[in-house]
Amino acid sequence: MSTSNPAKMHLKVKCEDSATEIFIIDGRFNLCDRGIGYTETELEPGIYKVKVRAGFETYEQHVIVSDHDESLTIPPFSFVSPAPLAGTAKTHEFHMGAAEVGSKNPDLVKGHGSSIFIFSRDWTSQTQSSAAPPNIPNPGLGLSLREMNGDVIADLTTAGKRSDSWEPWVSFNVELEPGCYRLNLRLPKGGSIEQTLVACSGWQTQVFLLQSYYDGTDADTKRADLQGASIQLAPLDMGFKSDNPLWRLSELARLGLANERKVLSKDLREMLVGKFENPMLGLYGAHLLLLEAEPDMKLLNEVVDNLHKLLPSGHPDLDALDLFLKRVAPAKFEVPPMLRKSWTHIVNATAENPQIVPPDSLAAEAALHQWGSGTWLLWQHEEAQASTQRGLETIGKVAVMLSNAEVMLRSRLRTATLEGQFEKTDSPFAAISKLRAKRKKRALPAAVRDLMPPQTLKGADPQRRPLAQLNEQDVNHLVQSLCIPRANLERIIKKLETDTEEETEES
Amino acid sequence: MGEKDRAIVVGVNCYPDPDLGDLKGPEDDATAFYDWLRSADGGNVPETQIRKILTSDFKDKMPFPSVVDAQPTTIAVQGEFIRLDQLVKQSRAAGNGPQIGDRLYIYMAGHGFAPSADEAALVMANAIYKTTLNYHVLGKYSSELFLNVGAFKEILLFMDCCRLRDVTTYPNKFYGMTPDYDQEAAKTVKAMHVFAAGFGYVTRETQAAQGGRGIFTKALLEGLKVATDEEGRVTTRTLADHLYNQMKKFMSDADLENQTVSAEPSIFPYPQFPPQASEFVITTIKAKPQGVLERIGQILTGPKVQAPNFPVVIQIPSSLQGKSLDLLDGKLQPVANIAKASAEWKLELARGKYIVRSDGTFVDPTIKVGGIEEGGVLNVSLSAE
Numbered sequence A: 001m002s003t004s005n006p007a008k009m010h011l012k013v014k015c016e017d018s019a020t021e022i023f024i025i026d027g028r029f030n031l032c033d034r035g036i037g038y039t040e041t042e043l044e045p046g047i048y049k050v051k052v053r054a055g056f057e058t059y060e061q062h063v064i065v066s067d068h069d070e071s072l073t074i075p076p077f078s079f080v081s082p083a084p085l086a087g088t089a090k091t092h093e094f095h096m097g098a099a100e101v102g103s104k105n106p107d108l109v110k111g112h113g114s115s116i117f118i119f120s121r122d123w124t125s126q127t128q129s130s131a132a133p134p135n136i137p138n139p140g141l142g143l144s145l146r147e148m149n150g151d152v153i154a155d156l157t158t159a160g161k162r163s164d165s166w167e168p169w170v171s172f173n174v175e176l177e178p179g180c181y182r183l184n185l186r187l188p189k190g191g192s193i194e195q196t197l198v199a200c201s202g203w204q205t206q207v208f209l210l211q212s213y214y215d216g217t218d219a220d221t222k223r224a225d226l227q228g229a230s231i232q233l234a235p236l237d238m239g240f241k242s243d244n245p246l247w248r249l250s251e252l253a254r255l256g257l258a259n260e261r262k263v264l265s266k267d268l269r270e271m272l273v274g275k276f277e278n279p280m281l282g283l284y285g286a287h288l289l290l291l292e293a294e295p296d297m298k299l300l301n302e303v304v305d306n307l308h309k310l311l312p313s314g315h316p317d318l319d320a321l322d323l324f325l326k327r328v329a330p331a332k333f334e335v336p337p338m339l340r341k342s343w344t345h346i347v348n349a350t351a352e353n354p355q356i357v358p359p360d361s362l363a364a365e366a367a368l369h370q371w372g373s374g375t376w377l378l379w380q381h382e383e384a385q386a387s388t389q390r391g392l393e394t395i396g397k398v399a400v401m402l403s404n405a406e407v408m409l410r411s412r413l414r415t416a417t418l419e420g421q422f423e424k425t426d427s428p429f430a431a432i433s434k435l436r437a438k439r440k441k442r443a444l445p446a447a448v449r450d451l452m453p454p455q456t457l458k459g460a461d462p463q464r465r466p467l468a469q470l471n472e473q474d475v476n477h478l479v480q481s482l483c484i485p486r487a488n489l490e491r492i493i494k495k496l497e498t499d500t501e502e503e504t505e506e507s
Numbered sequence B: 001m002g003e004k005d006r007a008i009v010v011g012v013n014c015y016p017d018p019d020l021g022d023l024k025g026p027e028d029d030a031t032a033f034y035d036w037l038r039s040a041d042g043g044n045v046p047e048t049q050i051r052k053i054l055t056s057d058f059k060d061k062m063p064f065p066s067v068v069d070a071q072p073t074t075i076a077v078q079g080e081f082i083r084l085d086q087l088v089k090q091s092r093a094a095g096n097g098p099q100i101g102d103r104l105y106i107y108m109a110g111h112g113f114a115p116s117a118d119e120a121a122l123v124m125a126n127a128i129y130k131t132t133l134n135y136h137v138l139g140k141y142s143s144e145l146f147l148n149v150g151a152f153k154e155i156l157l158f159m160d161c162c163r164l165r166d167v168t169t170y171p172n173k174f175y176g177m178t179p180d181y182d183q184e185a186a187k188t189v190k191a192m193h194v195f196a197a198g199f200g201y202v203t204r205e206t207q208a209a210q211g212g213r214g215i216f217t218k219a220l221l222e223g224l225k226v227a228t229d230e231e232g233r234v235t236t237r238t239l240a241d242h243l244y245n246q247m248k249k250f251m252s253d254a255d256l257e258n259q260t261v262s263a264e265p266s267i268f269p270y271p272q273f274p275p276q277a278s279e280f281v282i283t284t285i286k287a288k289p290q291g292v293l294e295r296i297g298q299i300l301t302g303p304k305v306q307a308p309n310f311p312v313v314i315q316i317p318s319s320l321q322g323k324s325l326d327l328l329d330g331k332l333q334p335v336a337n338i339a340k341a342s343a344e345w346k347l348e349l350a351r352g353k354y355i356v357r358s359d360g361t362f363v364d365p366t367i368k369v370g371g372i373e374e375g376g377v378l379n380v381s382l383s384a385e
Helices: A093-102 A245-258 A266-273 A279-289 A297-310 A316-324 A340-350 A362-368 A404-415 A428-439 A454-458 A472-482 A486-506 B026-038 B055-061 B074-093 B139-147 B215-226 B236-250 B253-257 B291-301
Strands: A009-015 A021-025 A031-036 A038-043 A046-054 A057-065 A070-074 A114-121 A143-146 A152-155 A161-163 A169-176 A179-186 A192-199 A203-209 A211-213 A222-224 A230-235 A378-380 A391-395 A398-402 B006-011 B050-054 B101-109 B121-123 B136-138 B152-160 B190-195 B233-235 B266-270 B281-284 B309-315 B325-328 B334-338 B344-350 B352-358 B361-369 B378-381
Touching (some): A009 A021, A009 A046, A009 A057, A046 A070, A046 B352, A093 A114, A093 A161, A114 A179, A114 A192, A143 A169, A152 A169, A192 A316, A230 A245, A230 A279, A245 A266, A279 A297, A279 A316, A297 A316, A316 A340, A340 A362, A340 A472, A362 A378, A362 A486, B026 B050, B026 B101, B026 B152, B026 B215, B074 B139, B139 B152, B139 B190, B152 B215, B215 B233, B215 B236, B233 B236, B236 B266, B325 B344, B334 B344, B344 B352, B361 B378
Parallel strands (some): A009 A070, B006 B050, B006 B101, B101 B152, B309 B378
Antiparallel strands (some): A031 A038, A046 A057, A161 A169, A203 A230, A211 A222, A391 A398, B190 B266, B233 B281, B325 B334, B325 B352, B352 B361
């Protein structure tokens, strides 16, 4: 006999890692509540599953709520982090020790005021097999730290401290002037990828890397996993501490951002309001705030204020937040920021102010050769651009090698129909209109022609809007969807106009 | 239901580029989903309103002389979206607004990657991994072309593809189809985008002995048949819950331990907030009539909608045999009792969680009735302690 309106009980779930998502699922597999770090919910008697997620890891436990309140504490669980933190899944004590020692002992002194520490390691298993190990990889292979002009500061293939035994590691610590630097990785089959590393006055930028396969799954394609890097900022004399709870929290925040999960718990918010010691936690927290349906803009402004106090020498990712919040921001971004989310704000701003990203800057170059899609903004370095990842398009009788951005723009122009009047203007979009009007007279590719309704081939629809009349909303849309600064976009269009006019002349 | 729905179904098996390689399951998976769309108990979508694109459509050109000649290509799939877009334009031109149907289904299976955390791309047959991965079709982007203009009341996107990240190519957005966004109409649309794998993860096919089919599509088709609420309705919410909980059932132990293989799908409802705003009924499960009277009743009054039951066998340890056992449902309500338990207790149970109670004590494990089991019966062994 069923009981109507059974008395509800409380279920409290507390996670010792506060940046942990909690899901409560009832006996019919319905999600009935969720929280971050801590949740207290009223439930009818029943069988419930408590599922928690931290980073990429999940843990599940059933709990029966009957005639009394229940309380569950989820211990910290071992998520995967490239930083050799205590209580994480892929680490060894000797990795922790090497990172702690390496972070406090410079291998090179190039300047003063700041420091960069890079620790790249391989992890394959918790315990060493008794069988003879296969070839031990070099976790620093192809990895180098460079000045912004490309000069090599150190090549970790050979530089730094290292261990070549089971689960090898490489560490490199350099004291240098505050500023922007490049972390470059040579890829197994040629070319390289890069990202910005910012050295801040009074801070050590700590970069931790595991290994990943590039261009295949052979052992010789293993290199440092730049996309999955863990990057923290520590006070100059502190070094790395494997048992620092704030580092663990910051790492969970980074993983939440990487997975686009909303992991801002109450504790983490309180930390962001108050003074936080790790500026990277502030940067991750700012972007996590922006993931929410209704971001707390007051808190975001407080976080940015705190970051300015912690990073008085500046940081391109902080500048990007200032730009987004329409505070006083730099007039130009010549150097790409570290975070991809920061880059999105910068690019969006170029729709109205194209000069923000100068077309010949490193930032503009990076925009056209972005690599990957994770937390960090990575780009292919110029020697890679010539050989890999180009779209190959044949237009008429001319085979043109284009960057990926140009391929996509062509794809868009091919499917856009253009009929009707246009006015001659100086806008590059008007130039495209002209070339489209010329192309109208040539035979369209059969595959495209078959898909067009008859009227677009035969005559103009007076209502149809030609490309020349693209308004600012359309421009904004193109900038955002292509994620290319406006100045670059206009250059590409001009190039297309030139290429297509040449084809028209040839045909 | 279904008469005003439309669907685009794609399954790509053959990838001549050696860095991609052929797959076994996508075409069969796409065909199975198509069969569900066509069935009267499923989507009930008219055949003329479904566009299906499979590798085998091009079998007269196979084996393809080179990668460049492989089919289907991007234009084959994008062309179908362009066709729908033309219908939207015609509807508008006729003064009928942008809506051209009730529901749009998009199903795609093949190799894939994830340009971003909330997107998946189906790689087309003529792609070359190292140079022309821009030959792909985006799922979310394609769905949003119709979502953003209110072309349908509901949109369901299912993509049975891997979602590797960090592949270098720009997302292939064929801009220019519907540049005008009807913001107000878009607010009335409900949608759910379901990807087989998490961001950066791969998905798997089952072993050859089990048909070599995508585990996501297996879970999806099971869910569309059994993931009902108490009133026999499969909704976006119950289907999502089913996929989160059941997909791992089809995975091998090795894949479950492999940290690169996704044990759960990625699901994105629209609108995102509040959560219940995006829920809608996908289909209803009609009870099979028992006996002549029920058959006549259903003819007169229509089929009864009811959540299905599943056969369960509970293995009773010797320590509990001879005792009185209660079976409680997910709300701890007794649903069955056995006065003197023997070695096996056979039951038919609705989808949900259950627990056995003996002398006021709960007996592990929690019994999870999630759907159709291999061999047709769920076997559960109670703990002896």
